[in-house]
Amino acid sequence: MTDTDAAASWRALDAAGEAAAQRSIAGLFEAEPDRASRLTFEAAGLVLDLSKQPWSQADVGTMLDLARASGVEAARAALFAGEVVNRSEGRPALHMALRAPEGAGFAAAGVPVSGEVETTRAKMKAFAGEVRSGARRGATGRPFKAIVHIGIGGSDLGPRLIWEALRPLEPALDLRFVANVDPAELAQALTGLDPAETLVVTVSKTFTTLETLTNAEAARAWLRAALGEASDSHLVAVSAAPDKARGFGVPEDQVFAFWDWVGGRYSLWSAVGLSCAVALGWEAFEALHAGAAAMDVHFRDAALDANLPVLLALAHVFNRNGLGRPIRAVVPYAQRLRLLPPFLQQLEMESNGKRVTADGRPVPRPTAASVFGDAGTNGQHAFFQLLHQGTDVIPVDIVAVRQGSEGDPAAQRKLLANAVAQAEALMVGRAMPDDAQRDFPGNRPSSFLLLDRLIPQALGALIALYEHKTFVEGVLWGINSFDQWGVELGKTLAARILEDLEGAAQNPHDPSTQALIERLR
Numbered sequence: 258m259t260d261t262d263a264a265a266s267w268r269a270l271d272a273a274g275e276a277a278a279q280r281s282i283a284g285l286f287e288a289e290p291d292r293a294s295r296l297t298f299e300a301a302g303l304v305l306d307l308s309k310q311p312w313s314q315a316d317v318g319t320m321l322d323l324a325r326a327s328g329v330e331a332a333r334a335a336l337f338a339g340e341v342v343n344r345s346e347g348r349p350a351l352h353m354a355l356r357a358p359e360g361a362g363f364a365a366a367g368v369p370v371s372g373e374v375e376t377t378r379a380k381m382k383a384f385a386g387e388v389r390s391g392a393r394r395g396a397t398g399r400p401f402k403a404i405v406h407i408g409i410g411g412s413d414l415g416p417r418l419i420w421e422a423l424r425p426l427e428p429a430l431d432l433r434f435v436a437n438v439d440p441a442e443l444a445q446a447l448t449g450l451d452p453a454e455t456l457v458v459t460v461s462k463t464f465t466t467l468e469t470l471t472n473a474e475a476a477r478a479w480l481r482a483a484l485g486e487a488s489d490s491h492l493v494a495v496s497a498a499p500d501k502a503r504g505f506g507v508p509e510d511q512v513f514a515f516w517d518w519v520g521g522r523y524s525l526w527s528a529v530g531l532s533c534a535v536a537l538g539w540e541a542f543e544a545l546h547a548g549a550a551a552m553d554v555h556f557r558d559a560a561l562d563a564n565l566p567v568l569l570a571l572a573h574v575f576n577r578n579g580l581g582r583p584i585r586a587v588v589p590y591a592q593r594l595r596l597l598p599p600f601l602q603q604l605e606m607e608s609n610g611k612r613v614t615a616d617g618r619p620v621p622r623p624t625a626a627s628v629f630g631d632a633g634t635n636g637q638h639a640f641f642q643l644l645h646q647g648t649d650v651i652p653v654d655i656v657a658v659r660q661g662s663e664g665d666p667a668a669q670r671k672l673l674a675n676a677v678a679q680a681e682a683l684m685v686g687r688a689m690p691d692d693a694q695r696d697f698p699g700n701r702p703s704s705f706l707l708l709d710r711l712i713p714q715a716l717g718a719l720i721a722l723y724e725h726k727t728f729v730e731g732v733l734w735g736i737n738s739f740d741q742w743g744v745e746l747g748k749t750l751a752a753r754i755l756e757d758l759e760g761a762a763q764n765p766h767d768p769s770t771q772a773l774i775e776r777l778r
């Protein structure tokens with residue numbers, strides 16, 4: 258396909274969006290009797306219902322034409338082939354290699370990587386087993402009972418989501434997370450723990466991240482105050498800079514590899530997830546991999562018109578670009594998935610919050626939507642008022658789990674009833690001609706994702722679905738979904754301002770910034 262084909266497809270989307278704005282989603286069910294079955298898809302243990310989206314059957318065809326004209330199939334092939342898809346940093350993006358079964362044979366820019374991935378996995382498995390069994394102990398000979406995981410961004414959000422979603426009601430190991438450089442978070446994490454029974458896992462790709470190293474140094478000081486230099490045996494590091502980790506005091510056999518062809522927000526499948534592998538057990542972590550790998554195979558092999566990540570991306574782009582809707586809500590009807598919205602904020606907004614194409618030209622259309630959300634039913638008593646009766650139409654992704662993992666089955670049925678009811682209410686609304694306050698306009702779109710149970714395989718497939726969906730959107734917009742230069746400027750300026758606050762320098766600033774520095778000093 259040529260640029261001319263892509264331009265024609267975008268014009269077709271514009272026209273389709275104009276038509277969609279003038280009709281009701283509910284009316285499409287009358288015009289298309291097979292709509293519910295035709296727009297419901299299954300793969301890797303997930304069910305995706307896109308029938309309550311505002312597109313008609315013809316619009317779906319228009320969106321598939323856009324995907325083909327934008328080169329989604331070729332981009333997908335390049336991704337799995339390990340080609341340099343992160344062009345600004347000259348790197349492949351091979352998170353799929355991290356969860357592939359043994360013998361997968363992935364190569365990054367022509368260099369085989371599956372072997373070293375499998376070696377690191379074996380090291381992780383052995384380490385997790387030793388900690389859980391008590392074979393690996395602390396400086397005083399006592400077994401470890403707690404893990405403090407220190408990271409930020411992708412080194413924190415993914416593992417934190419996994420633990421929250423899958424943790425046992427009475428875990429064998431206490432896993433706590435620290436991300437914010439605000440000292441309150443570390444203080445809260447360490448309170449009540451015994452240094453003699455605590456592992457500190459520091460996750461940093463470069464081992465230079467300000468927030469992570471500040472927290473790691475404070476945690477190391479906490480260990481050494483109680484245990485002396487022998488406490489270094491309580492330190493674990495996950496990094497692409499092993500020399501820096503060893504220089505920090507981490508024993509050689511407790512440094513785990515992390516590669517530059519893995520983006521931070523796609524890294525939970527690597528040793529970045531080591532804390533979860535230890536706390537949940539290797540079997541659960543392996544099952545998480547298996548679910549994601551199943552979604553990888555589906556995304557790689559399925560035709561575009563039956564491909565869950567592709568179709569979800571097209572539905573989101575239809576709303577974002579066809580109908581000019583810049584915000585999307587994500588509402589998991591599962592308390593254990595309450596961290597899914599912030600995880601997706603980073604995955605989608607850091608990946609696709611770009612204003613220039615991969616070639617450095619201005620993007621001619623809006624890119625990533627703003628993502629927000631919370632667990633249902635909590636959100637129903639917070640922001641759902643705006644979803645139903647606000648002035649903006651905000652598409653919603655509803656995620657539900659058919660069978661609860663604990664608690665009263667009757668309560669689970671009530672939860673599911675709310676999930677399904679909200680999707681229906683958003684679409685059909687309620688006409689109250691004589692009472693404007695109680696009138697619901699409806700015609701508000703939603704996607705419905707259903708997991709049978711919240712088990713590691715299903716969670717892995719769900720996360721991989723959104724990863725690939727995000728990649729497809731980036732291809733459609735012509736942007737690089739794998740760099741994140743937007744986080745750099747603030748870090749650079751923070752370092753200069755820290756010099757000013759500590760009296761080490763007097764850097765030039767605008768008058769407002771200078772006034773704030775003076776006030777803080």
